[in-house]
Structures are given as C-alpha cells and as structure tokens.
Amino acid sequence: MTVITTKVRFILITAIIVMGVALAVQRGEAHKAITSKYTYNDDVFPIFRDRCSRCHVTGGVAPMSLMTYDEAFPWAESIRAELVSAHMPPWNADDGFGDLKRAHTLSPNEIDIILTWATGGNPRGALDQKLPEVALKNEWTMGAPDLALRMPAEFTVAADRMEDTQEVTLATGTTEARWVRAVDLLPGTPSIVRSAVISVKAAQTPPSSSPTPEHVLVRWVPGHDPEPIDSGTAFRLPAGAELVARIHYKKTWQFEGKPLTDRSTVGVYFAQTKDARELLTVPIVSPTLPAGDARDRTVTFSRTIDEDLQALALSPEQVPPNITLQVEAVRPDGSRTPMIRLNTRPDWDRRYWFEHPLTLPRGSKVEVIANLDDPDILSSAFSAPSTPRAPAPVSIVRLALNVVPAQARPIAP
Ligand code: HEC
Structure with missing residues (x-):
C-alpha cells in the first residue's frame, strides 16, 4: 500500500514540479520562485550526507538517494513533510523528554536550512560545482566482531x-x-x-x-x-x-x-x-487497549518496582504503530523523572539507552501514558487522499525496561 502510494506520490510530485517549471519558464520568471538563501550544493548536501546518507544513498535501504541534486529535489515536498512530522531521520523519540544516548535528531539549524530550501524553490547552487560522490557504507561500525x-x-x-x-x-x-x-x-x-x-x-x-x-x-x-x-x-x-x-x-x-x-x-x-553485571528486563504491559476509532484515547498504566534497581534502557517490544508513549519514573516520594517520549513508527523499534542510569528505589513506579490518537490522520490529507487506515493490529502496549539491581556486584558468567 505504502509502496504504491510512494510511487504515485513521486510521480505526482515530479509532474507538479515539471508543470511548475514549464509554466515559470514560459513566463520567463523561473528565478522568481526561489526564495531560499540556502542552496543544495552549499548548505543542504552536507546535512544530507551526514544525516541521511546511511540509508538515502544508491544501494541503501531508503526508497531514494538524496546524494545528488537531481535525485533530491523531486522529493523536496516529501522531505518537508517528513521533517515537520519528525519522521526522518528515523529516531522517533522526542528531544527534551528524558536523556537518551546518541540521539539521531537534527539540530534546529539543520531543520531550518532544509525546510527553507525545500519550501523556497530548491535552489541548486553553482552549476559547475562538483560535489563529492557518496557511496553506500556497509561495514562493521565497531570493527570485526569476535x-x-x-x-x-x-x-x-x-x-x-x-x-x-x-x-x-x-x-x-x-x-x-x-x-x-x-x-x-x-x-x-x-x-x-x-x-x-x-x-x-x-x-x-x-x-x-x-x-x-x-x-x-x-x-x-x-x-x-x-x-x-x-x-x-x-x-x-x-x-x-x-x-x-x-x-x-x-x-x-x-x-x-x-x-x-x-x-x-x-x-x-x-x-x-x-566479571560483569547481567542486563535484566522488566516488562511493562498495558491492559487491552480500547478498540474503535483511533481518536482521543489515552491509556495510562504502570509497573511498580519491587526492589532497588538502576534502569539503563527501554525498548518498545510490542506497540501499535503511530501512537505516542510517554514514560516517566515516579519515585516513592512522588518525584518524577522523564524517561522517554516516543512516537511509534512501523518497523523502527530499537532499544533506547539512557544517557545516565536512572535510580529506581523500591516502590518506584514506571508510568506510561499511551496516546492512541493517530497523528498521521492529520498529515494523511497530503500523502494519501481518502485511503482508509488499517486498524491497529496490536491491541496491547508492551515495553521492556532494561535494569540491573542497584546492589549487583559483577560476577563471572
Ligand atoms: C536509518 C535510515 C534512514 C535515515 C538515516 C534517513 N532515512 Fe529517510 N527513509 C528511510 C526509509 C527506510 C524510508 C522508507 C519509509 C520507511 O520504511 O519508514 C525513508 C523515507 C523517507 C522519505 C519519504 C519517502 C516517501 O516515500 O515519501 C523522506 C522524504 C525521507 N526519508 C527523507 C530523509 C531525510 C531528509 C533524511 C536525513 C535528514 C533521512 N530521510 C534519513 C531511511 C532513512
């Protein structure tokens, strides 16, 4: 479904751009559409290379390369939409709620540059400017494994x-x-x-x-x-x-x-x-989610911790796509520490490591607020007119919290 949609969208976008350019050229005002002070060559390409090229490169997993101007500009509108909805680069955890390691998010400046370019006529920059070729990297990032x-x-x-x-x-x-x-x-x-x-x-x-x-x-x-x-x-x-x-x-x-x-x-x-401490897991499971129209449904559930723990990471184990999950630690004294706010996207489940271990004294609660309101309903007006949405196939939310006992001594395996 998405595949066909993507293709149709690509053709549509290309057609619109071709028409637009043709009209503009006819009227002899092609240059007037360009309001962006940022160009692909000078400003946008370096960001795409650093932030998108692991996937958006020839032979990569993404549907298109963004590593040349000709490949990138037809996608300008789609890039704008994906950035505004924070779908790309895929990370899906909100900045500023909880403290996560190696967040793959764009800086406000990078977002500004890309959006200005994407909505401001997508200027290329100097025609004779030669950009470095970007090739797919497929290698062990940590070096050869044991x-x-x-x-x-x-x-x-x-x-x-x-x-x-x-x-x-x-x-x-x-x-x-x-x-x-x-x-x-x-x-x-x-x-x-x-x-x-x-x-x-x-x-x-x-x-x-x-x-x-x-x-x-x-x-x-x-x-x-x-x-x-x-x-x-x-x-x-x-x-x-x-x-x-x-x-x-x-x-x-x-x-x-x-x-x-x-x-x-x-x-x-x-x-x-x-000697090491073994990484353990605590499931945090919701009751069965209310069925029906995916609007205005908020479900709160929690798990009480029975011993002194340190929380190191959290992963969505079973989650419906396109919902928001906000996870907080609530200590026995009532103090709260944000852990993560996550927008679930199909097939992008990963383990999120906290920047610092979180201390959860016995009696703490890990509280999850699941908002089942599908934010994509809003943007679907752009991407796929009147496509009925498949009902969410997952009827519970299940997260895995990775912990070690606070007092654990390293032991031999
Ligand atoms: C980790 C891999 C990865 C990275 C990094 C990444 N993307 Fe993507 N991107 C994908 C995949 C895979 C898809 C296809 C949709 C999906 O499977 O979620 C996609 C889809 C898209 C789409 C939508 C295409 C369509 O079908 O309409 C746009 C636009 C996009 N990416 C732009 C970007 C930009 C801009 C960046 C960098 C700022 C970026 N992406 C970084 C993997 C990535």
Missing part, C-alpha cells in the same frame, strides 16, 4: 513479494558461558534488510515479579550504532547457546517484481572483562 555468524544460506524475497521475514537459528559453538557487550548485523543486501531482532534462544521465562535475564541482544534497524554497554554490564551467553535471528525484508518500489537475495551476518562482541 564471532561472525553468517546466515546458513541465501534468502530470497520472491519477485511477487514486497516484504518477507526469515527466522534462523544460529549455533554459536561457544564452549563456556561468555559476557556479550554488543551484537550487530551486517546486511548482505543492504537495500532490503529493513530490521532484525537477534536473541539468545531460551526457554520461555514464567512471569515473575523480579527482573529476568534479557534475551534480546539487539533490535537492529538500518544505520544502527551498536551500543557497547557501559559500566561492566553485559548480556549473558550460556555455553553452546543458540541465537535466533529474525530478519525483516522490505523492497522499495524500484525493486517491485524483481527477486532479491540476502545473506547477512550476525556479529557478536564479547566483553573483555571476566
């Missing part, structure tokens, strides 16, 4: 499919328990590897009032910076553990009707220390 586990075989997304998922179990072959500080994925075919979840295969843990070991090693999305965990905390990998890699593939419309294959590699980075 353990590289390649998918056992190629996976093909068939010609008649736009999306597909493969789930593979990978033997680690380790002979002793190890601490893991980070896990990453190196796509074989970056243009279709849209997201992945890599976990330690483990028996289902029964519901518990205490935190349980975290089995999800990484929620990978394109442009992912693997997060080596700080302060001696790590994931525990039992001897001979198996990993489950669930990879979601998505083709962009250029590849419609073509089969594409991928063979990605999972990279495991062991912690160098002998």
Whole structure:
C-alpha cells in the first residue's frame, strides 16, 4: 500500500514540479520562485550526507538517494513533510523528554536550512560545482566482531513479494558461558534488510515479579550504532547457546517484481572483562487497549518496582504503530523523572539507552501514558487522499525496561 502510494506520490510530485517549471519558464520568471538563501550544493548536501546518507544513498535501504541534486529535489515536498512530522531521520523519540544516548535528531539549524530550501524553490547552487560522490557504507561500525555468524544460506524475497521475514537459528559453538557487550548485523543486501531482532534462544521465562535475564541482544534497524554497554554490564551467553535471528525484508518500489537475495551476518562482541553485571528486563504491559476509532484515547498504566534497581534502557517490544508513549519514573516520594517520549513508527523499534542510569528505589513506579490518537490522520490529507487506515493490529502496549539491581556486584558468567 505504502509502496504504491510512494510511487504515485513521486510521480505526482515530479509532474507538479515539471508543470511548475514549464509554466515559470514560459513566463520567463523561473528565478522568481526561489526564495531560499540556502542552496543544495552549499548548505543542504552536507546535512544530507551526514544525516541521511546511511540509508538515502544508491544501494541503501531508503526508497531514494538524496546524494545528488537531481535525485533530491523531486522529493523536496516529501522531505518537508517528513521533517515537520519528525519522521526522518528515523529516531522517533522526542528531544527534551528524558536523556537518551546518541540521539539521531537534527539540530534546529539543520531543520531550518532544509525546510527553507525545500519550501523556497530548491535552489541548486553553482552549476559547475562538483560535489563529492557518496557511496553506500556497509561495514562493521565497531570493527570485526569476535564471532561472525553468517546466515546458513541465501534468502530470497520472491519477485511477487514486497516484504518477507526469515527466522534462523544460529549455533554459536561457544564452549563456556561468555559476557556479550554488543551484537550487530551486517546486511548482505543492504537495500532490503529493513530490521532484525537477534536473541539468545531460551526457554520461555514464567512471569515473575523480579527482573529476568534479557534475551534480546539487539533490535537492529538500518544505520544502527551498536551500543557497547557501559559500566561492566553485559548480556549473558550460556555455553553452546543458540541465537535466533529474525530478519525483516522490505523492497522499495524500484525493486517491485524483481527477486532479491540476502545473506547477512550476525556479529557478536564479547566483553573483555571476566566479571560483569547481567542486563535484566522488566516488562511493562498495558491492559487491552480500547478498540474503535483511533481518536482521543489515552491509556495510562504502570509497573511498580519491587526492589532497588538502576534502569539503563527501554525498548518498545510490542506497540501499535503511530501512537505516542510517554514514560516517566515516579519515585516513592512522588518525584518524577522523564524517561522517554516516543512516537511509534512501523518497523523502527530499537532499544533506547539512557544517557545516565536512572535510580529506581523500591516502590518506584514506571508510568506510561499511551496516546492512541493517530497523528498521521492529520498529515494523511497530503500523502494519501481518502485511503482508509488499517486498524491497529496490536491491541496491547508492551515495553521492556532494561535494569540491573542497584546492589549487583559483577560476577563471572
Ligand atoms: C536509518 C535510515 C534512514 C535515515 C538515516 C534517513 N532515512 Fe529517510 N527513509 C528511510 C526509509 C527506510 C524510508 C522508507 C519509509 C520507511 O520504511 O519508514 C525513508 C523515507 C523517507 C522519505 C519519504 C519517502 C516517501 O516515500 O515519501 C523522506 C522524504 C525521507 N526519508 C527523507 C530523509 C531525510 C531528509 C533524511 C536525513 C535528514 C533521512 N530521510 C534519513 C531511511 C532513512
């Protein structure tokens, strides 16, 4: 659906621009439309290169490259819309609520430059100016992993499919328990590897009032910076553990009707220390969400913490798309600390690490306000006139809070 919409939108935008230019040229006032003091060459390209090129580059996962003027300017209106709604670059957590590591957000100055250019006639700059070529980067950001586990075989997304998922179990072959500080994925075919979840295969843990070991090693999305965990905390990998890699593939419309294959590699980075604290998880689960029209529905739920903990990270585990989640810690004395405000977007779930561990004394509550009002209803007037929205397929909100006990001493795995 989105694919067709995108294509139609692209054609429409191109048509409108071509018409506009033709009219303007006829009237001999092409230059008059340009109000932007910023040009692609001098001002916009450097931002696109730094902030968008991990995905918007030839061979990248995004539907189009933005690395040349000719590729970028037809998308100006779409870029404006994505920036105004804070959909791009994909980060989805609000600035200024909670303190998150490595936020992928644009500065106000960068936003101003792009919006001015996008709405002010999209000037190119000097015609003879040569910009550096930007090539796709597909490499291990943390260097070669200690353990590289390649998918056992190629996976093909068939010609008649736009999306597909493969789930593979990978033997680690380790002979002793190890601490893991980070896990990453190196796509074989970056243009279709849209997201992945890599976990330690483990028996289902029964519901518990205490935190349980975290089995999800990484929620990978394109442009992912693997997060080596700080302060001696790590994931525990039992001897001979198996990993489950669930990879979601998505083709962009250029590849419609073509089969594409991928063979990605999972990279495991062991912690160098002998002793560490194990990263644990506490689920925060909503009651069943009210069904019906997705307007004006706010649901508040919380989880009380039964022991002294430090919270390190939070991830959406199961969330309906296009809702807002605001998470705060409420201490027994009533004081509140913002943790995150998140706008959920399909397929962009990641683990958000707090800049500093948050102390949650026993009796604290982690409170979630879920606003089920779909903000996209407003912008859909632009993107897809009168397309009925599919009902949200997820009827609960489930977040995973990563913690360590406040008193935990580092131990051997
Ligand atoms: C981490 C990868 C990534 C980064 C970084 C990124 N994008 Fe995207 N972008 C995507 C993907 C993938 C899509 C397709 C929609 C989706 O899957 O969510 C997309 C879609 C878009 C669209 C909408 C295209 C359409 O179909 O209408 C625009 C516009 C856009 N991006 C602009 C930008 C700009 C501008 C930046 C940098 C400031 C940026 N993006 C950074 C991955 C990225």
